[in-house]
Amino acid sequence: MKRYLFIISIVVLAISTFSCREDFEFSPSTGSLEFSRDTIYLDTVFTNIGSSTYNLKVYNHSDSDISIPVIQLANGQNSKFRLNVDGMPGKQFYDVELLAKDSMYIFIETTVDITDLTTSETQFLYSDAIEFDTDVNQQKVELITLVQDAVFLYPERADNGSTEYITLGSGENATEIYGFGLDDNELNFTNEKPYVIYGYAAVPENKTLTIDAGARIYFHADSGIIVANDASIQVNGDVSNDTELQENEVIFEGDRLETDYSDVPGQWGTIWLTQGSTNNMFNHATIKNATVGIKMDSNDGSSTPTLTITNSQIHNSANYGLWAQTAHILSENSVYGNAGLTSAYCSLGGIYNFNHCTFANYWGNGYRSYPTVLLDNYLQLEDGTIVAADLQEATFNNCIIYGNNNLEFLVSFIDDVAYNYALNNSLVRFNPFGNVDEDFYDFTNTQYYNNVVLNEDPDFEDTNNSKYAIGDGSAANGLASTTQGATVQDITGATRSSSPDAGAYESQVFEED
Structure with missing residues (x-):
C-alpha cells in the first residue's frame, strides 16, 4: 500500500507543477x-x-x-x-x-x-x-x-427518384447503362463553353453528333459517349498554332482538372461506336486518360471506312487506346500512345489501314504483358466457343510501332478464316528471346513485310510526357514511301519532305533544355 501511495504522490506533484507553468500563457x-x-x-x-x-x-x-x-x-x-x-x-x-x-x-x-x-x-x-x-x-x-462556365449533360431523375438509363441490345443480350439520349438541340458541341458529361451521352439512331474545332469535352468517372446504330459522330478539330495550348484541337478527358490528375489513366469510360454506327470521323482530336479511348464494334458493311481517324492522338488509356472488333478503319497521321494493355487492338478480323501513324507504348503504371499493336481473327468466349471473322486487310504503311517491351507487334491467327496483313516502310520493335513462329514473323517474307527496320532508335522527343515527335537522329527518317500510304502533311500540318519520315511526325531538331 505504501508503494502505491508513493506513486500517487509523484503524479499529483507532477500535475501540480505542470499546472503552475507559465509556458502556455498565450x-x-x-x-x-x-x-x-x-x-x-x-x-x-x-x-x-x-x-x-x-x-x-x-x-x-x-x-x-x-x-x-x-x-x-x-x-x-x-x-x-x-x-x-x-x-x-x-x-x-x-x-x-x-x-x-x-x-x-x-x-x-x-x-x-x-x-x-x-x-x-x-x-x-x-x-x-x-x-x-x-x-x-x-x-x-x-x-x-x-x-x-460549362454545359452540363447528365441523366434526368424522375419524380419517383429513378434515374435515366439507356438500353443496348435486346432480349437476353440487353444491357442497361447509366446514361441518356442527346436531344436534337444537344447534337452540336461548340467551342463556346466546355461540356461536362455525367454517365453515357448517347447519339440516337439516324442522328449525328457534330463537334466543332476547339471544343473541350470532360467526362465524370464511368462516363463517355455512345454512338447508336445508324448514328454518327463527326469531330472537326483543326491544326493548332500552339502545340501546348492545342487551341483548335478537340480534347476529350476526365473532369478532374487538378494538375495531379493530368496523366492519371482510367478517369472515364470510352467513346463507344456500337455495331451499326456509321460515318464516324475524328480529325485533330486528343483523347486521353480514358479506360478505352475508342471502342469500335463491327461495321455497317459499307465499302468505305466506318471510322476515320486523322491527325489525332489517343494517350494514357487504362486498357486500350483503340479497341476495334471486325471494324473498317482508316487512320492517318495519328498517334496511339500509352495504354495498360494495347495501344491498338484490331480484333476479330476486319479491315484496317494505318498510314503514317505512330504506335508508342511506354506504359509506366505497372507491368504490361501485351504489345503496342495486336492483331487477331478470332475470339474465344468464356465457355470455350471460338468465334472467328476474316481479317480482310490490316496494312501499316510508313508507321512506327515501338515501346518499352521487346515485342511490340504481335499477331494471333487461326487458319479457319483469312488473315491478310502487311507492314511496309515501317520502324518496328521486335526483339524476341528464343524462337518465334516464322510463318508470322519472317521479316524477309515480302507477302507480309517490306522495308521494315527492326529495333533501331526512333528518337522520340519525350516518352515520359507522351511527346512522340521524332528527332533528326531517328531511324524513321527517310523511311517512308512517297507513294504507298503517303500523306502530304504530318500531324502538325508541316509539309512532308521529298524523302518523308515514317510515323505521324516529320523529324525536327529538338531544343535543348
Missing part, C-alpha cells in the same frame, strides 16, 4: 507568422462544382505561445472559399492558439457559381485572401482560382 501575435505559401492557386473549377482540398501550413517560429486574434477570409461570409482551421470549418475564427515552435494546417476549398459574379465571360479569375490579425500586424495569403 500572448497576442505580432505579425511574425510564416507560411508554406504566400499564394494558393486552386486549379480550374467548373461553375457549381466543388474543388479539391488544398492546404496551407502556418508556422510560429518564435519562442512564445501566441494567440492569433482573428483568421478570416477578406470577403467575409460572402466569400466563395471555405476554410477549415485546426479542425473547425468556417470563414472567420477568433483567438486561434499556436504553441511556440509549432505549426498548424488550414484547409481551403471553393465552389463558385459564375452567374453570381459580375461578368459575362465564360471563365473568370476569382480571388480572395486569408487574413491573419488586423491593422499593423495583419498578414495575408492570397487565394486564386479560375472558374469556367
Whole structure:
C-alpha cells in the first residue's frame, strides 16, 4: 500500500507543477507568422462544382505561445472559399492558439457559381485572401482560382427518384447503362463553353453528333459517349498554332482538372461506336486518360471506312487506346500512345489501314504483358466457343510501332478464316528471346513485310510526357514511301519532305533544355 501511495504522490506533484507553468500563457501575435505559401492557386473549377482540398501550413517560429486574434477570409461570409482551421470549418475564427515552435494546417476549398459574379465571360479569375490579425500586424495569403462556365449533360431523375438509363441490345443480350439520349438541340458541341458529361451521352439512331474545332469535352468517372446504330459522330478539330495550348484541337478527358490528375489513366469510360454506327470521323482530336479511348464494334458493311481517324492522338488509356472488333478503319497521321494493355487492338478480323501513324507504348503504371499493336481473327468466349471473322486487310504503311517491351507487334491467327496483313516502310520493335513462329514473323517474307527496320532508335522527343515527335537522329527518317500510304502533311500540318519520315511526325531538331 505504501508503494502505491508513493506513486500517487509523484503524479499529483507532477500535475501540480505542470499546472503552475507559465509556458502556455498565450500572448497576442505580432505579425511574425510564416507560411508554406504566400499564394494558393486552386486549379480550374467548373461553375457549381466543388474543388479539391488544398492546404496551407502556418508556422510560429518564435519562442512564445501566441494567440492569433482573428483568421478570416477578406470577403467575409460572402466569400466563395471555405476554410477549415485546426479542425473547425468556417470563414472567420477568433483567438486561434499556436504553441511556440509549432505549426498548424488550414484547409481551403471553393465552389463558385459564375452567374453570381459580375461578368459575362465564360471563365473568370476569382480571388480572395486569408487574413491573419488586423491593422499593423495583419498578414495575408492570397487565394486564386479560375472558374469556367460549362454545359452540363447528365441523366434526368424522375419524380419517383429513378434515374435515366439507356438500353443496348435486346432480349437476353440487353444491357442497361447509366446514361441518356442527346436531344436534337444537344447534337452540336461548340467551342463556346466546355461540356461536362455525367454517365453515357448517347447519339440516337439516324442522328449525328457534330463537334466543332476547339471544343473541350470532360467526362465524370464511368462516363463517355455512345454512338447508336445508324448514328454518327463527326469531330472537326483543326491544326493548332500552339502545340501546348492545342487551341483548335478537340480534347476529350476526365473532369478532374487538378494538375495531379493530368496523366492519371482510367478517369472515364470510352467513346463507344456500337455495331451499326456509321460515318464516324475524328480529325485533330486528343483523347486521353480514358479506360478505352475508342471502342469500335463491327461495321455497317459499307465499302468505305466506318471510322476515320486523322491527325489525332489517343494517350494514357487504362486498357486500350483503340479497341476495334471486325471494324473498317482508316487512320492517318495519328498517334496511339500509352495504354495498360494495347495501344491498338484490331480484333476479330476486319479491315484496317494505318498510314503514317505512330504506335508508342511506354506504359509506366505497372507491368504490361501485351504489345503496342495486336492483331487477331478470332475470339474465344468464356465457355470455350471460338468465334472467328476474316481479317480482310490490316496494312501499316510508313508507321512506327515501338515501346518499352521487346515485342511490340504481335499477331494471333487461326487458319479457319483469312488473315491478310502487311507492314511496309515501317520502324518496328521486335526483339524476341528464343524462337518465334516464322510463318508470322519472317521479316524477309515480302507477302507480309517490306522495308521494315527492326529495333533501331526512333528518337522520340519525350516518352515520359507522351511527346512522340521524332528527332533528326531517328531511324524513321527517310523511311517512308512517297507513294504507298503517303500523306502530304504530318500531324502538325508541316509539309512532308521529298524523302518523308515514317510515323505521324516529320523529324525536327529538338531544343535543348
